[in-house]
Amino acid sequence: MTRYVDEDLHGAEFRECDLTGARLIGVVMQDAVIDGLVTNLVVNGVEVTEYVEAELDRRHPVRMLIRSQDPADLREASRQLHAGWTATIERIRHTPGIERRSVNDEWSAVQTMRHLVFVHDSWFRRCCLGSTQRFTPMGIGTTVEPYRGAHGLDLKLDPALDEIVSVRDAQAAELEAWLDEVTTVQLAARAPVPDDDVWPPYARGRLVRQCLSTVLNETFAHHSFCVRDLDLIEAQNTA
Numbered sequence: 474m475t476r477y478v479d480e481d482l483h484g485a486e487f488r489e490c491d492l493t494g495a496r497l498i499g500v501v502m503q504d505a506v507i508d509g510l511v512t513n514l515v516v517n518g519v520e521v522t523e524y525v526e527a528e529l530d531r532r533h534p535v536r537m538l539i540r541s542q543d544p545a546d547l548r549e550a551s552r553q554l555h556a557g558w559t560a561t562i563e564r565i566r567h568t569p570g571i572e573r574r575s576v577n578d579e580w581s582a583v584q585t586m587r588h589l590v591f592v593h594d595s596w597f598r599r600c601c602l603g604s605t606q607r608f609t610p611m612g613i614g615t616t617v618e619p620y621r622g623a624h625g626l627d628l629k630l631d632p633a634l635d636e637i638v639s640v641r642d643a644q645a646a647e648l649e650a651w652l653d654e655v656t657t658v659q660l661a662a663r664a665p666v667p668d669d670d671v672w673p674p675y676a677r678g679r680l681v682r683q684c685l686s687t688v689l690n691e692t693f694a695h696h697s698f699c700v701r702d703l704d705l706i707e708a709q710n711t712a
Contacts, residue, residue, distance in 0.1 A: 595614070
């Protein structure tokens, strides 16, 4: 492990890094931002993860529905997530062009929605339904090779907002129709992931409920990222 002693890391950015087991001793950390999968985080001797998770649940009650094992709760979670995205898309329409702007090297709103097209195709259709159909071409997938442009994805596409929204609406309707019929027993079954080398290969052996959780959590998380960045862009416009 790399050890930094008396280093000036002012303004440093760690992106897509694994900091598991990292120790920050005697540091000065002011105005810092941590955004990621954080568990068992101890700050000045206090384990703070539970506090953070409780506050996130208070701000976003849909998170508790997403964690539920009850199909009715999962249906409601899906509907709330779709409603949240619908409201954000209407917000985007009030400022034409904002959907293609990005800040801090993050995805733009349209790129974020295109990634969710890919999430639905891979983690829902493929993992929950066992589909072997090729992915929707406009989807933006993982950066890992050889999956980046595989299984039907077309990296050259640049679809308009309305085209992306139409695909996402159809996917949301497909998911909600499935959730209207799915049972607790089906959710607890092993996911019918096809036996081929298509993303995500590591889903094989997981339960249907776990794969569905990925879909719902990705939908929630990327909506949060999108709203965060729209706020930043609008603040820049008014500065």
